[in-house]
Amino acid sequence: MKSKFSINLEVSLIEIIISILILAISGAIILNCFAMARFTQIKSNDKVVAGIKVQTIIELIKSTNKIEDIDNILQDYYSEKNIAENSITLLEYYDNNWEKCSFENKEYLLTVEIISTKVIAGNLTNIHVSIEKVKSYPFIKSGKEPLYSVNTKKFYQTRGK
Amino acid sequence: MKKENRINNHSIHLMLILLLILVVVIMSSLLIMLGRDVYKKINNDRDNNYNIRVSTLYITNKIRQADKSNSIKIKNIAGKQSLVINEEYDGLSYETWIYSYNNSLYEITVDEGSTFELSDGNKIMDIDKFDIGKVNNNLYKVTVNNKLNKSELLLCVYSD
Numbered sequence: 001m002k003s004k005f006s007i008n009l010e011v012s013l014i015e016i017i018i019s020i021l022i023l024a025i026s027g028a029i030i031l032n033c034f035a036m037a038r039f040t041q042i043k044s045n046d047k048v049v050a051g052i053k054v055q056t057i058i059e060l061i062k063s064t065n066k067i068e069d070i071d072n073i074l075q076d077y078y079s080e081k082n083i084a085e086n087s088i089t090l091l092e093y094y095d096n097n098w099e100k101c102s103f104e105n106k107e108y109l110l111t112v113e114i115i116s117t118k119v120i121a122g123n124l125t126n127i128h129v130s131i132e133k134v135k136s137y138p139f140i141k142s143g144k145e146p147l148y149s150v151n152t153k154k155f156y157q158t159r160g161k
Numbered sequence: 162m163k164k165e166n167r168i169n170n171h172s173i174h175l176m177l178i179l180l181l182i183l184v185v186v187i188m189s190s191l192l193i194m195l196g197r198d199v200y201k202k203i204n205n206d207r208d209n210n211y212n213i214r215v216s217t218l219y220i221t222n223k224i225r226q227a228d229k230s231n232s233i234k235i236k237n238i239a240g241k242q243s244l245v246i247n248e249e250y251d252g253l254s255y256e257t258w259i260y261s262y263n264n265s266l267y268e269i270t271v272d273e274g275s276t277f278e279l280s281d282g283n284k285i286m287d288i289d290k291f292d293i294g295k296v297n298n299n300l301y302k303v304t305v306n307n308k309l310n311k312s313e314l315l316l317c318v319y320s321d
Contacts, residue, residue: 059314
């Protein structure tokens with residue numbers, strides 16, 4: 001015959017094992033939430049930096065008076081250039097700390113696309129500046145959207161000034 | 162003999178239960194501490210981001226508002242570059258100085274040419290360093306630093 005004490009012990013053991021299981025499951029969910037919160041904040045930090053970098057590029061382009069000056073004024077802001085008919089694509093790579101780096105160590109990619117169209121009195125340029133993270137953030141769904149992107153236009157007048 | 166064995170079993174059971182309770186307590190404490198650390202980091206980052214972004218935008222807006230000929234100047238105050246905006250109200254000229262002092266961004270509006278103490282200004286927000294320079298005729302470079310971040314923004318103005 002089992003004593004009262006032994007019956008109580010067996011029940012307590014099962015209860016505790018179940019409570020540990022519940023704790024482990026809820027702990028895993030909470031850890032996931034912590035990770036999501038942390039990486040969402042990291043993404044938010046990146047958006048601030050990316051916004052400032054994109055704005056700087058736009059301001060630089062805005063300060064030019066001739067379409068030929070764009071390349072010159074942006075020369076410190078890109079490491080790779082692809083030229084096609086009526087368009088230029090400039091690329092710059094940044095590492096984890098937003099410092100310029102080589103292609104191999106890149107974490108963020110800055111892309112500047114300038115498409116020029118000749119119109120009657122000058123050149124109308126479509127400017128697209130974007131920064132994207134090369135590897136997506138863990139724990140959060142980022143999709144394929146860039147971190148920050150701006151589309152704008154600038155008209156360079158060549159006649160009738 | 163049997164009674165002794167039963168007592169031994171009971172004490173092993175008791176030890177096991179106590180051990181499991183200890184595991185629960187340790188795991189819960191670790192989870193709480195981890196959560197505290199994560200939210201501490203998030204709050205720090207958010208504060209730093211806020212300071213960097215708002216101070217940069219504040220200076221940017223001030224420059225854009227004053228985008229008139231001879232309105233924006235860069236002057237040296239206590240060995241640091243500061244932004245000086247000239248304004249005119251009711252025929253009187255005023256200067257708005259934006260400068261860094263005591264690890265903060267300060268602003269003061271005074272009569273043109275008058276002197277003031279750095280501590281006289283209004284504190285805008287906490288930053289470690291503020292610097293402004295002219296890149297060319299219509300381009301300004303605004304740099305704001307705090308403990309973790311550095312923000313460097315170029316700003317194009319229409320006036321010379």
